[in-house]
Structures are given as C-alpha cells and as structure tokens.
Amino acid sequence: MAFNGSDYFQISRAGTNYKCLGSDVLAYVQSNLGTAEYRVADITARNALNAQLSAGDRVMVDDATLDGTVIAGWALYQWLASNTWRKIAEQESLDITVGGATNLSYTAGPLQGIVVSDSGSDAILPAADAVNAGLMLPAHKAKVDFLTVTAAFDADASKAKLALIGVTQAVDLDVIEAASHAAVTTAGTAANNPIVATGQALSFNIAGLTSAP
Structure with missing residues (x-):
C-alpha cells in the first residue's frame, strides 16, 4: 500500500x-x-x-x-x-514587473511651480533666492526682457570673461540708465571754462578760456 x-x-x-x-x-x-x-x-x-x-x-x-x-x-x-x-x-532573465510608474503634469503659478503626480506626492519648484536655485519670478522676467544682447554668444569666452570679473555689490540697471541719460554739465562757467556741453557731447574751445586773475 x-x-x-x-x-x-x-x-x-x-x-x-x-x-x-x-x-x-x-x-x-x-x-x-x-x-x-x-x-x-x-x-x-x-x-x-x-x-x-x-x-x-x-x-x-x-x-x-x-x-x-x-x-x-x-x-x-x-x-x-x-x-x-x-x-x-x-537562462535569459527573470520576469520582473516594475511598479511605481506615474504620469506627470505641470501647474504654473506667480510664486512657484508644481509638478503634479497622478500616483504620488507632488513636487514644488520654489522661486530662486540668494542661496538656492529655482524658478524666475515674473518681476525678474520683466526686467530681463529690457536687456538686449546682439553679440553672438560664445560659451567658452563668456566663462573666461566672467572668471575675471569680481562683483562685490548689486548693480542697479535703472540707476545706470538714468545716469547715462542725464544732462551733461560742466563744472565752470562759460567765462572761465573752455569745455562746452552740447547735449551729451563735450567740446573744447581754447577761446573760451579767460586769463587767470
């Protein structure tokens, strides 16, 4: 049995x-x-x-x-x-099913961006600050739009030039623009100064120089 x-x-x-x-x-x-x-x-x-x-x-x-x-x-x-x-x-392989696949979409916003996942946690992309990289704020974008670069971009040359520049303080482009368009003046008067200002142009005329007292 x-x-x-x-x-x-x-x-x-x-x-x-x-x-x-x-x-x-x-x-x-x-x-x-x-x-x-x-x-x-x-x-x-x-x-x-x-x-x-x-x-x-x-x-x-x-x-x-x-x-x-x-x-x-x-x-x-x-x-x-x-x-x-x-x-x-x-001999060839093992049958493996990989889980965790997700579909991603992006939601834009004035202060931050959000990467939306349909099966997991969303990721927030914050605005850039003085320490961390991030997204450019709309106000920053508006300022950058005022800059016009006409020269061809050379990455290697740009890196070399930037390496020679030491920036120790912020540069206010508005101040530079205002100063570049301010009226040109001379320190003296027509009676004792041979420099004549015409708009943004300066000219020198020795005839305008009077004898010293």
Missing part, C-alpha cells in the same frame, strides 16, 4: 515507545537533509515528477521553452504543490 502522511510510525527512545505521523518524519528529513534536486530534459518531464515531489524541491529543466515565459534555454523551478511551480531562475 502507499505511504501517507497520516500514517503512524513506532519510535523507541531510551526504552520508551512513541508513535509519530509520517508527515512528521517527512518534515524531519526535509529540515535535516534539505530539499531534493532534479534535472530533466523539458517541461513535460518536469510535470511528470509531480507525484514524487515535496514542497521546496527544485527541478532544473534543460529546455524550458514550453513555458510561455521562457523564450530560450534552461530554467530552474521550485515545486510548491501539485502542478504549482515557481520559476526562480532562467
């Missing part, structure tokens, strides 16, 4: 007889000897081993292409239960 896990075995220990289940014997053997390993030619031969396998047994299949997840080559399986297998390795 076939041996079942519910059958009892007689065991003698130190002169005393005990009985234990066949499943207990199996568990002891598996924990002390480890699981069995088999090598077969293909998936059909693997499936034929069902009746003699125990949970955790491993079967190396030389040609596992009958498994729809194996394109070519061998695969290693672990037997979990009748006709239930876990693939633990294969």
Whole structure:
C-alpha cells in the first residue's frame, strides 16, 4: 500500500515507545537533509515528477521553452504543490514587473511651480533666492526682457570673461540708465571754462578760456 502522511510510525527512545505521523518524519528529513534536486530534459518531464515531489524541491529543466515565459534555454523551478511551480531562475532573465510608474503634469503659478503626480506626492519648484536655485519670478522676467544682447554668444569666452570679473555689490540697471541719460554739465562757467556741453557731447574751445586773475 502507499505511504501517507497520516500514517503512524513506532519510535523507541531510551526504552520508551512513541508513535509519530509520517508527515512528521517527512518534515524531519526535509529540515535535516534539505530539499531534493532534479534535472530533466523539458517541461513535460518536469510535470511528470509531480507525484514524487515535496514542497521546496527544485527541478532544473534543460529546455524550458514550453513555458510561455521562457523564450530560450534552461530554467530552474521550485515545486510548491501539485502542478504549482515557481520559476526562480532562467537562462535569459527573470520576469520582473516594475511598479511605481506615474504620469506627470505641470501647474504654473506667480510664486512657484508644481509638478503634479497622478500616483504620488507632488513636487514644488520654489522661486530662486540668494542661496538656492529655482524658478524666475515674473518681476525678474520683466526686467530681463529690457536687456538686449546682439553679440553672438560664445560659451567658452563668456566663462573666461566672467572668471575675471569680481562683483562685490548689486548693480542697479535703472540707476545706470538714468545716469547715462542725464544732462551733461560742466563744472565752470562759460567765462572761465573752455569745455562746452552740447547735449551729451563735450567740446573744447581754447577761446573760451579767460586769463587767470
């Protein structure tokens, strides 16, 4: 007759007889000897081993292409239960499903921008400050729009020039603009100063210089 896990075995220990289940014997053997390993030619031969396998047994299949997840080559399986297998390795790769995919969108704002995720936390992009990089505020953009650069941009030359410049304080372009358009004046008068101001132009006329007293 076939041996079942519910059958009892007689065991003698130190002169005393005990009985234990066949499943207990199996568990002891598996924990002390480890699981069995088999090598077969293909998936059909693997499936034929069902009746003699125990949970955790491993079967190396030389040609596992009958498994729809194996394109070519061998695969290693672990037997979990009748006709239930876990693939633990294969020649080409393991089947991995990567989770956490998300779709991103962007919401603009006058003070900050927000990168919106449909499956996770949103990310806030703050305005730049004196310490940290960030987004340009609308007021800053309006000021930059007043600057016009006509020369061709040369990245290497620009870096070299910037390396030679030491800026120790803020530069107010409005002040520079106002000063550049202010009326030109002379320190003296027409009677004692040979420099004549005409708009933004200065001219020198020795005839305008009077003799010193």
